[in-house]
Amino acid sequence: MLKAMQSVLGLLMLLQSALAIAGLSIEIIGAGEHQIPVAIVPMGGDEKLAQAINEVVSGDLQRSGLFRLIDPAGKLPHQPSEVSYPDWQVRGAEAIAIGTVTTQANGRIEARFRLLDVVKHVELMGQAVSVGDGQVRAIGHRIADLIYEKLTGDQGVFSTRIAYVNRQGKKFSLIVADSDGYNEQIVLTQNEPIMSPNWSPDGGHLAYVSFETGHAAVFVQSLYTNQRKLVADFPGSNSAPAWSSDGKRLAVVLTRDGGSQIYLMRPDGSELRRISFSGGIDTEPNFSPDGQYLLFTSDRGGSAQVYRMPVEGGAAQRLTFGGGTSYSPRHSPDGKSFVYTHLSGGKFSISLQDFQSGQSEALTEGGWEKKPSFAPNGKLILFASEARGRGILATVSSDGRVKQHMFTQSGDAREPVWGPRL
Amino acid sequence: MKKIIVSIVLLNLLAACASNKPQETAAASAPAAAATAPVAAGGASTGATSTTQTVVDALNDPKSILAGRSVYYPFDVAAVQDADKPLVQAHAKYLSENAKRTVKLEGNCDERGSNEYNLGLGQRRADGVQKMLELGGAKAAQLTSVSYGEEKPKAAGHEEAAWSQNRRTDINYAK
Numbered sequence: 001m002l003k004a005m006q007s008v009l010g011l012l013m014l015l016q017s018a019l020a021i022a023g024l025s026i027e028i029i030g031a032g033e034h035q036i037p038v039a040i041v042p043m044g045g046d047e048k049l050a051q052a053i054n055e056v057v058s059g060d061l062q063r064s065g066l067f068r069l070i071d072p073a074g075k076l077p078h079q080p081s082e083v084s085y086p087d088w089q090v091r092g093a094e095a096i097a098i099g100t101v102t103t104q105a106n107g108r109i110e111a112r113f114r115l116l117d118v119v120k121h122v123e124l125m126g127q128a129v130s131v132g133d134g135q136v137r138a139i140g141h142r143i144a145d146l147i148y149e150k151l152t153g154d155q156g157v158f159s160t161r162i163a164y165v166n167r168q169g170k171k172f173s174l175i176v177a178d179s180d181g182y183n184e185q186i187v188l189t190q191n192e193p194i195m196s197p198n199w200s201p202d203g204g205h206l207a208y209v210s211f212e213t214g215h216a217a218v219f220v221q222s223l224y225t226n227q228r229k230l231v232a233d234f235p236g237s238n239s240a241p242a243w244s245s246d247g248k249r250l251a252v253v254l255t256r257d258g259g260s261q262i263y264l265m266r267p268d269g270s271e272l273r274r275i276s277f278s279g280g281i282d283t284e285p286n287f288s289p290d291g292q293y294l295l296f297t298s299d300r301g302g303s304a305q306v307y308r309m310p311v312e313g314g315a316a317q318r319l320t321f322g323g324g325t326s327y328s329p330r331h332s333p334d335g336k337s338f339v340y341t342h343l344s345g346g347k348f349s350i351s352l353q354d355f356q357s358g359q360s361e362a363l364t365e366g367g368w369e370k371k372p373s374f375a376p377n378g379k380l381i382l383f384a385s386e387a388r389g390r391g392i393l394a395t396v397s398s399d400g401r402v403k404q405h406m407f408t409q410s411g412d413a414r415e416p417v418w419g420p421r422l
Numbered sequence: 423m424k425k426i427i428v429s430i431v432l433l434n435l436l437a438a439c440a441s442n443k444p445q446e447t448a449a450a451s452a453p454a455a456a457a458t459a460p461v462a463a464g465g466a467s468t469g470a471t472s473t474t475q476t477v478v479d480a481l482n483d484p485k486s487i488l489a490g491r492s493v494y495y496p497f498d499v500a501a502v503q504d505a506d507k508p509l510v511q512a513h514a515k516y517l518s519e520n521a522k523r524t525v526k527l528e529g530n531c532d533e534r535g536s537n538e539y540n541l542g543l544g545q546r547r548a549d550g551v552q553k554m555l556e557l558g559g560a561k562a563a564q565l566t567s568v569s570y571g572e573e574k575p576k577a578a579g580h581e582e583a584a585w586s587q588n589r590r591t592d593i594n595y596a597k
Contacts, residue, residue, distance in 0.1 A: 193570070325535070328538070343534060
């Protein structure tokens with residue numbers, strides 16, 4: 001009996017710690033140059049759902065740095081006929097979002113939402129969004145995407161997901177979460193290191209490096225079935241998996257023929273062939289969106305720098321110069337620039353280089369900032385940072401103006417990577 | 423069967439040098455100790471154990487250079503430094519004379535650089551030690567190398583005191 005009690009207690013404690021992990025705090029630093037003033041009115045209908053949706057939508061828009069939220073201050077219209085435009089003009093709003101949310105008989109949540117132009121007194125869009133039971137955050141992200149797209153003209157990325165590794169002592173977990181860090185799901189937990197998660201272009205699989213076989217080996221895991229396949233396990237190290245944008249090829253780094261060199265294979269591990277031939281460490285390959293080029297890190301010139309080479313072979317071109325060393329390059333979604341980690345004077349920072357001009361600019365002031373990756377719309381960059389002695393996730397807008405820090409509840413967050421738009 | 427023999431040999435050795443410290447303590451010594459560890463002290467040092475020293479497996483003798491199991495590096499360097507060469511050469515000689523012993527060479531790095539770059543650097547460090555062991559007479563079949571990059575730091579902290587401990591190849595004998 002006592003034993004049963006103990007195990008129930010243990011279970012409760014486990015539950016509690018799981019809940020604690022779900023907690024997250026976010027800090028926003030800086031603001032965009034031109035912020036669009038918008039009022040997000042809590043929806044009518046189910047008050048609890050409306051409140052939850054309002055928090056998600058407001059949080060998403062605020063973190064983008066492109067919006068200034070106008071307080072509805074007690075005015076709560078839910079239908080266009082209830083909107084008195086002068087009230088909102090006085091408050092300085094250019095747009096106002098209203099609507100209703102209900103739970104249907106089958107448990108699905110449905111939100112009917114409208115975006116109104118306060119200046120022109122017209123409806124910009126009206127849409128019904130519905131999700132399954134319990135996915136209230138997903139509705140919020142969807143609505144935030146619609147508002148973002150209508151008012152900025154760019155793709156929204158709030159409904160996308162991110163992957164990262166959480167390290168707590170010797171325990172490593174591979175995590176997938178919403179773009180705002182909430183809704184964490186553990187893909188894999190073990191007492192051996194996990195490195196370099198990378199999304200398949202359809203968002204259905206993660207390739208990553210695990211040390212569970214005693215050395216670095218590359219796995220591909222389905223996020224739907226959780227089935228995993230060991231795709232590179234040669235003697236030495238197998239690492240740095242990167243998908244081509246058509247999903248048909250995987251670039252990996254193997255040491256089986258000497259130093260770290262880049263190879264191509266199919267995502268199931270077949271048709272392996274070597275494509276880099278240097279005496280140095282060639283690693284961290286990243287495909288260009290058109291599949292023609294690879295960016296990678298190499299120390300062939302004496303120190304670690306970013307290079308580019310044609311996927312089908314040919315001369316590599318060095319892209320980073322000047323003081324310090326450079327690592328972890330990743331193409332922007334439009335293929336016109338790349339982000340990378342720069343180490344100089346003992347500080348790591350996130351830099352952006354434009355391919356055409358060859359000019360690099362630092363997006364962060366430097367500290368312990370590593371491993372950048374673009375959001376699918378190219379407007380935000382996710383990276384690993386450190387604050388209050390812990391590894392955290394951070395984002396910076398591609399113009400460097402707005403930064404946010406996401407604190408997970410415990411452990412060190414590292415190796416983040418932004419997933420594709422589904 | 424092989425395992426049992428090894429265990430018996432080990433037991434005998436342990437009995438023979440019961441006054442010696444366990445090898446783990448010796449292996450965990452600071453980088454400087456590895457470089458300056460005196461070469462096999464001979465019989466003059468401790469009266470009680472001196473008579474048994476001739477049969478002691480040098481690997482279990484904390485006074486032997488073989489007690490050093492780690493090779494240390496400057497930042498972003500994979501070549502074995504002059505100070506550590508005698509240590510690696512002593513292990514090569516031991517392995518060439520003890521064909522049944524096998525070692526895993528574990529390359530590690532400090533946390534500067536990307537972890538993928540450091541995985542490559544750690545592999546280069548471990549492979550460099552492996553090559554030197556082979557040149558010194560060890561057989562390839564006795565050796566495997568692995569890199570942990572910056573993923574398994576021995577010391578924590580963003581400062582040289584920790585980093586210098588983490589830039590390391592461990593020579594890890596199979597039990």
